[in-house]
Amino acid sequence: MVVKDVTEIKEKLARATRIMLNEGLFDLYGHPSTRVPGTDHLCVLGHLHGESRTLRTTSPEDIITVDMDGTLVEGNHEPPGEIYLHTEIYKARSDVNSVLHTHPPVTIALGIAGIPVKAVCLAGVDFGQGVPIFESACQIDTPEIGQKLAQILGNQMAVMLKGHGAVTVGVSIEQACSISLNLEKTAKLMLMVGQFGQVQPMSAEDLARYSNRGRHDSKESRKVFWVYYGERLPQ
């Protein structure tokens, strides 16, 4: 573990928090996390609310480090009550370096209606035949519930929490954020289309083009995404 890495991780998680709040995917709550490379720890947004603080002023000092049991290793706040959605997904998915828990209103509405977000548009290419739905509105506040969630996520990049929110994952926090924003964007399209009847996902042929699409989903594009949503933050 290199100190410089952890500093950068904390800065990115604080920025991710402010971006998600600004885009309406966090409200009073929500939390992102990232593995700490070379360790069995993760950095996650701490529980600020004991100090009556909202997420608006989240700074790197608000990011804490916990182990894979969710126990505090270092930091100024307690872990979030739902720390187990992070730890249990990391245990189940070695390909995942970042987990993000959001409260996206339209995705929640589709979840209540039992309609999985699907690859109906370019923003939805990561969602294929449909995002899995976790059927309970309970908090993910025990390791057992976290394991059940990880099982339902399977090898997908997102899971909808019925009546509650969503969780997305990524190789980086930038990707987890990008998938969260695309999930809600695609859900909004599906909500509009819903009144006209059932929506089919893109053709397999179109989807295949995008699984091999070069510049449109490159590292370059993830960097631009990060700048774009950063520019929308209040100054």
Added chain:
Amino acid sequence: MVVKDVTEIKEKLARATRIMLNEGLFDLYGHPSTRVPGTDHLCVLGHLHGESRTLRTTSPEDIITVDMDGTLVEGNHEPPGEIYLHTEIYKARSDVNSVLHTHPPVTIALGIAGIPVKAVCLAGVDFGQGVPIFESACQIDTPEIGQKLAQILGNQMAVMLKGHGAVTVGVSIEQACSISLNLEKTAKLMLMVGQFGQVQPMSAEDLARYSNRGRHDSKESRKVFWVYYGERLPQ
């Protein structure tokens, strides 16, 4: 009655008024009230409109004190025409310390459609099997209509006024505000889901978890809520 208490009550009611206006639950009209501890009086937003003033600049000086008949005890304005929705609920509900009358657009739409807001999501856990609907769009401007409203409210925390608005109650003005905001938030979800068919509330099991949910609905959480919506006020 302690003077310090009344000063704090008036500050909170003025702030509640500006928050409700800013969140779109008040428009030209709307009024919150709170019992004055140790007395048979209540503090309520006065009728500012004789001076052509809107609610945007509401200050503690605009909060008046009335008795349980709705008669002015102290203050710079007349009572609101609908004072009886406050007085009659206080008479019927000894557990209630605060009453809030709002004009939430989506809740009004569901009321017109005859659809009670239900516990379909986390924001809706206080609404169980459905919020009662007061079936007339009339003003609550006589003690008799106020009594009828209190009867329909029963032991619930909210009542929808068909074609008109809503009333929520709480042990504190913070709770009454929180319930009003959650009522409209849940109504918005139900409106989105409505096109896909009838919506079922959460399972009894999930609801039971939340009736005993610890930190998520603690005093701490109500304090954060108050800070969060305060931060959204125009500076």
Added chain:
Amino acid sequence: MVVKDVTEIKEKLARATRIMLNEGLFDLYGHPSTRVPGTDHLCVLGHLHGESRTLRTTSPEDIITVDMDGTLVEGNHEPPGEIYLHTEIYKARSDVNSVLHTHPPVTIALGIAGIPVKAVCLAGVDFGQGVPIFESACQIDTPEIGQKLAQILGNQMAVMLKGHGAVTVGVSIEQACSISLNLEKTAKLMLMVGQFGQVQPMSAEDLARYSNRGRHDSKESRKVFWVYYGERLPQ
């Protein structure tokens, strides 16, 4: 005709223009007018567009005076192409002192669907069993079309122009504006309710209460309305 009256009329029409633009009822176009007391003339917003100006900076100097044939009497601009919707309504309705032509998006949507805005809520009490619909999307740019429009308006306070916009009238410009804002507000409610089936207007009993409702629709309330929407203008 008193000069002071005309100055006040022009100030009010310019302010009405900026309010309607700010509330989304005017876009590039839209125009209010008022009779000039003691004359057979009317003041109306001139056609600014020859100078590539939008309505954002409308000032009293942009209000012109025309006669009942729509011919310019005094002012810096040509009359609007649709001047005949003003002149023909004034000829047909001696009780009307002000006419307002808007482009309200949701009212337009209901007009296309053939659904009249009705008294389904407090904001809609002026619309009774339904606002008449003018069935063509044509411009009201001849006296003959203006007469047809006046005939369809009849003795109502509003008329929907299918695929085009709306016209409201009043004893004053404040009332014509208030009715335009309430028309769109009520249309928004009806749009939300529409997915759940046909909407019935308020009961005759409730409507009767409001036709005799005292403070809630008094001159005082019109004055507050004017202040409220004025406060929302960009500074």
Added chain:
Amino acid sequence: MVVKDVTEIKEKLARATRIMLNEGLFDLYGHPSTRVPGTDHLCVLGHLHGESRTLRTTSPEDIITVDMDGTLVEGNHEPPGEIYLHTEIYKARSDVNSVLHTHPPVTIALGIAGIPVKAVCLAGVDFGQGVPIFESACQIDTPEIGQKLAQILGNQMAVMLKGHGAVTVGVSIEQACSISLNLEKTAKLMLMVGQFGQVQPMSAEDLARYSNRGRHDSKESRKVFWVYYGERLPQ
């Protein structure tokens, strides 16, 4: 080719980019182009993303010149990956001087539902019996796909790209922008009306009036449109 012309073209394309972004028709991506008079070249927004820049700060220096094969002739950036939607439309349509590729959310929703935008309102008079729909969500990143798109566009002014976006054309960039904005505005109306059943376009009689409508669609009106949307840009 006159230098002064190219300078003006680049300024207009940069301004068009910022307007489309501000109105929500561009997001991270989108690009306008214009023929360079007296040459076989076109000016088009370059691919800024290699420098992690968004469209918010687009300036005339970001506009590049390419030939009709999409090869860079002059400028600071590479051509966009979808340059072929521009080149192939120009080859097929000698009446077109400007092409605009947007990502309008409601138009995309209607495209997914298979519903062409039609002339249901004044804003839609350019869309007649229905805008053609390109049935694949693929990128227009080869000459062959560009030719197919041009074929589906035919002699219309707009084409919807299913699950992806839209392309509009014009005799000028102002017209292409105006048609893009009207396409989305009309789509929004159709989305609202959709819950009430199928929507018919205007009568042939009304449409005929507008094909010969004088001031309402004059050069003057295009100039005002440009000023109107320019005024809405952040300062």
